[in-house]
Amino acid sequence: MSIIRAAHPEIEIYVYDGAGHGFGCSQRASFDPEAYKLAQKRSLAFLEEHLGAHAR
Numbered sequence: 001m002s003i004i005r006a007a008h009p010e011i012e013i014y015v016y017d018g019a020g021h022g023f024g025c026s027q028r029a030s031f032d033p034e035a036y037k038l039a040q041k042r043s044l045a046f047l048e049e050h051l052g053a054h055a056r
Contacts (some may be wrong), residue, residue, distance in 0.1 A: 014042060 005013055019035035022028040026036075 014039070 016023060016032065016035035016039065019032040020030040022030045023032040024036045024039060025031060026033075
């Protein structure tokens with residue numbers, strides 16, 4: 001991840017500590033509901049900011 005951050009310091013990158021691959025899928029053992037909620041909130045805010053009404 002540090003390579004990406006070094007190459008693109010202008011972008012926000014989120015790491016969800018303790019959340020593994022597929023943490024947003026409730027059908028997986030790796031499901032992490034708190035990380036999922038935060039990632040969902042951030043994703044929707046990003047879409048609203050960049051697409052506005054078009055995101056709905």
